[in-house]
Amino acid sequence: MIMQNRYPAPIGKLRSLFVATLLALSVSACAIGPYDTKELAGLTPPDSQFLQGLSNEYVALGDLERDEYDWPDTARFYDRAIRAGKGEMVEPEALEKRDLEAAGRQELKQARDRLTELFNAGARSIAGPGSARAQAGFDCWMQELEEGHQPDDIANCRAMFLAALSDVEASVNGALVVLLPEDDGKLGVIRVENQQGSVVLDTVRASALVGRADTAPLASGTFAEDDVWVVFGAAIAAGPVPPVTFMLYFEQGTNVLTPESQVLLEKVLETIRQRNLPQVEVSGHTDRSGSTAYNDRLALDRAGIVGQEILNLGVPENVLTVESFGERAPVVPTADGVSEPRNRRVEIVIR
Template sequence: MTKRNDRQTLRGRAFALLLACSVGACALGPYDTEELKDLPPPDSLFLQELSRQYVELGDMERAEYDWPDTARFYDRAIRAAKGEIFEPEQLSARYLDPAEQTELSDARTQLASLFSAGARSIAGPESARGQAGFDCWIQELEEGHQPADIAYCRAIFVAAVSEIEAAVKGALVVLLPDADGKLGAVSVDNAGGSVLLDTERASALVAAAGATPRSAGTFVQADVEAVFGAALAASPAPPVTFVLYFEQGTDNLTSESRDLLATVSETITRRKLPQVEISGHTDRAGTTAYNDRLALDRARIVNSSVLGLGVPARVVAVESYGERAPIVPTADGVSEPRNRRVEIVIR
């Protein structure tokens, strides 16, 4: 028996199983799209079109009484409508001739590469047609008895990929919040025009040098992770600042500030390539020269404590600002506890 006949036998068994389940009132998957009527459309153009494409594929298989693939495509339509982003079908999910797998594997890799470049956000409808076209192609190849349908699905995939490749070319800018959650704005400008990005995950694409920047829509989070995940993971952590306070006229830390030293040391050692700035400050009680010396003594005391906890000296810089950089501005000669401090900035 040929492999094609093996596939037909397996599909016949699946059909028999479905008949048995219908008699026993069991369910293997959705055989209609009634659930979609109560679902609001997803924000993503990609997911909107993907759901629609899978409904069409499910309808085609339903018309041919191919219940397993009807259920498969309708299920995917519902998942997309609910906002789920999932990958094109795996080759291992289908019974395919080895001769067919090379082209399919290359096609799937090509589509995955485009998705990793942000295609689902930049070219949402085209990306949806590419994914649905691939799943249609692989399904028709498994059936193997409708050459026209195989060619039709493959053509949809090829055309979609061509459109996606044209859409994703160029320099991409996506606006993301800072580590503390604050969101700024950025203007993407050149001689051809400008695009203002001022909402989270808003994006712009410049297709070529001098080309007019165009809005590429709002990136879905999955595309942010796919395109920028490695870069974000490699980004240095934001600076951390500690402030330690002193008793008036002395280089003695307050008890609360002494308790912070272990946390300071742990924060420094967690950094791969730390840079530490320790700066001493005083209030304006005392002369300028006296306060310069006192501030430096305070910074050195903290530096010695940090080095004693295992921080290497080569990563630390120590300086004195005396009374010249108060947190709370005061008149000369005024004692202010918040100005008697050492600031530690860890980068």
């Protein structure tokens, strides 16, 4: 933009000198504080292509605003770059953070909803770089629309967002497979295969996408832990609760629980109360200090006492199994006639 100088020469020179001094001070100030991205140099890149790309995209946006001496937005974008570089899952900027006109706000809301829907489908993990460009394009578009005086910049940011969004939408179509560890922490191996090819998943949160029957499965990297809960949280919560096993111990030759096991029994009963449709297996065991026949009866007596406590909760009899193993399944193998406290027990499995 060209402006005509309406000031007399001396005043114009003074004004130019003042502006030059102000800009010099501003440039000096931007080397420290919220305008400095040197902090990124000392960070270990996050284990996420999305966050790595997002941090770089925000640095680029901050650089553009810095060149225009827009210090608040420089600080805003650099701050988001640093947060992403530290591994924080930075969300697209909220519309409430900007002073927007009604017409622009409506279009931005629709755009943000589309982007959020893709993120909820796992796009940040499936198409990390494209998702980063889409989010940066959205934030850039909103920032320029708030300023409202650079229509070319508004159009460029909007175009950046829409192009990246289109690429991401094309990437997330298909069946998604993510390898998660079992409840005990063990990790298996999954082969995702069709007639066009296969992908082996053997690391935690490794993922693959099968777009169409006529295309081979595509390895899509390590799924972000946050995205696992965003995408699969409801399914995980609806899945079966893993079984829980308890051990209750008895005084020698009696059906009296040890004091510690009497306390633990309350935890057993509370666990059963928390299950909607529990299946409970109770098995009695003894050591080898008595005869086999005596131990069979004693083990069944012990299991029956625990089983009755469970029935007293209102648990239907058809979900409870009570059995005796006597001395035949010791935890600690011993010779006949040996007393072993760890073998005098009732095992309870709650499914």
